[in-house]
Amino acid sequence: MKFARILYxxxxxxAKYDSSSNMFELIEGDIFDFFSYTSTNVNxxxxxxxxxxxxxxxxxVGLNYANHANEMGLNIPKFPALFLKPSSSVIGNMDNIIYPDMxxxxxxxAELAIVIGETASYVSESEAKKYILGYTCLNDITARDLQRLDSQWTRAKGFDTFAPIGPFIETELDPDNADIRLRLNxxxxxxxxxxxxxxxxxxxVSAISQIMTLYPGDIITTGTPSGIGSMNIGDTVEVEIDGIGTLTNFVKERQK
Structure with a gap:
């Protein structure tokens, strides 16, 4: 099942999305709490x-594909390499990624993102799926030159618009066997x-919940495969995960 959040x-x-008809059925309530379907359908x-x-x-999560660790010249971690991106970095499908001046x-x-469905703290690995609502696409935009300069990654990965997510939350995906690709232009x-x-x-989910409480709507983004590269102003970038859909964004200059 595909859920979306829409402006209508x-x-x-x-809303629930039906890809065969290209229609949304509006939902009353909150998909992270109580909700019902309204039978109102919109294109x-x-x-x-x-x-x-x-x-x-x-x-x-950094370095979750061995081939990406190799291309970065880094050792494969024994525990997930974690960092945070701020909620202010979130944008949606068809929104603009703003190229920072600095x-x-x-x-x-390109990354698969886990969407947490229930509050999770000290969750066992065997019970982790109970706390997951579904999965979506995420583009972990990174100012690579700033990442190389800094001892930690908040500046490089925390700019406004640096976390495009969407377009849907898919609840029935096998997250550990999904094809993922990124297209640039x-x-x-x-x-x-x-x-x-x-x-x-x-x-x-289990490991992170031992460190911090995860709340409904929180995201764990699971790392990127090899092939990372640079974007320029004017580019179109797409993250596609089979079973979820395609997240499309446009790289733009900041309006001054």
Whole structure:
């Protein structure tokens, strides 16, 4: 099942998406709590698709594909390498990625993102799936030149617009066996399968919940495969995960 968060007639709704008909069925209530279907259906062309959730935090996992660790010249970690991206970095499908003035190298990173469905603290790996609502696409935009300068990654990965997510939350995906790819101006630049994860999704939820409480709508983004590279102003970047859909964004200059 695909859930979305949409703007329709100047109102924000959660909705269920039917890809075969290209229609949204509006939902009354909150998909992270209690909700019901309204039987009101609207065409995709009539709505703006918003970020599918409003996370209090994005917990990001670095180096979760061995081939990406190798291309970065880094050792494969024994425990997930974690960092945070702020909620202010979130944008949705078809929104603009703003190229920051202080960077000269902004990179794409295609990732599968876990969307937490229930409050999770000290969760066992065997029970982790109970706390997951579903999965979405995320592009972990990174100012690579600033990342190289800093001892930690908050500045490089925390700019406004540096966490595109969406377009949908898919509840029935096998997260550890999904094809993932990134296209830059129509050309495939990254392509892999999440079966190549070093740390599987249930383990990540469990491990992170031992450190911090995860709340409904929070995101764990699971790392990027090899093939990272730079974007320029004017580029179009797409993250596609089979079973979820395609997240499309446009790289723009900051309006001054």
């Amino acid at each position: 007639n100047d109102e924000i709704y959660y 995709r062309n009539e709505v703006k698709i918003l970020p599918p959730c409003e996370p209090s935090k994005i917990v990001a 960077s000269e190298q902004v990179d794409y990173e 129509g050309k495939v630049m990254q392509e892999s399968n999440t079966s190549n994860f070093i740390f599987k999704t249930d383990y990540l």
